[in-house]
Amino acid sequence: MTKRFNATQINAELFWKFPKFLSENKKYADLTNDDRVAYMLIKDRYRYSLSNNWIDKDKNVYVYFTIEELRQLLHVGKNKVTRIKNRLIDAGLLEIEKDGFNPKDKKNYPDRIYLLQPEYDPTDLISQNSHASALEQSGIPKMGTNKDNNSSDTIKDTIKDTDQWNFSTNNYTPEQVAAQNQDLLSHLGETLTGDKEAPMFLNKDSINLIAKWLRTPEGASECISTILNAANDSRKNAESQIGHHELYFEDYNSELKRKVTNRLRRYFNKMRTAKDGKIENPKNYLYVSMRNMFDKWQNDILMDKKKQEDNK
Known part of the structure; x- marks a missing residue:
């Protein structure tokens, strides 16, 4: 039976952002869907690059993304990944710089991948799929009018407004981004719930x-x-093994929260003390560590309940 999403699952779900120009800009119409998805996956890595300060001497951000990683995410062969990269290069959306062997560190480094900004047409900023917006169709008065009814003026205003409301880190200095991040992180609890209580x-x-x-x-x-x-x-997983039950993590908040905190400390300690390269995917390692903790905690609770029932 298909299960519906509840509120907790929706909030926990991870997703990628798909740039609209990849589908709407005619210049890139010849790209395949695999090409578009690959661009999206590489673009998503920029957040990780910024957190690791992977910025070159010209302040351009680059990513590390091996052929094997792309192959696994796209579910294609290595040769197809190479063709995808070449198509993105030909479309002017990708550049690759060979790092190779660094004699100073005595290490081989993977290629640096740079995404290139697309060539925008001003009309790309206006929806071409409808002649009237939902606001116009609703009969709600507009906040302003174009006195000269000049479409070029409207496009310029749209571009200006879009730029003002673009909160990408590219629009701020590194110092401003650091200050913004620090503020959000220092109020993380309030940011997550909207209510500190x-x-x-x-x-x-x-x-x-x-x-x-x-x-x-x-x-x-x-x-x-x-x-x-x-x-x-x-x-x-527990429900699939023992059927429906009324055990929810929220019922044991105080105990479970302490266990999560302890496991987090152990995780961060492991990340700090592990040798370079020993843990290839820190995110997966966190998931497995937490999953093992949740499984054991849940199993202990269920076993304790079973013993209590058997003793009645």
């Missing part, structure tokens, strides 16, 4: 730990989502 799945110690170790709001959000995914997957 609202109950949280994580306690204050866990929130402070995440804010201290993850250097960007995006990183903190992914960390919290990973914990929630591990909790939900553990519960679903």
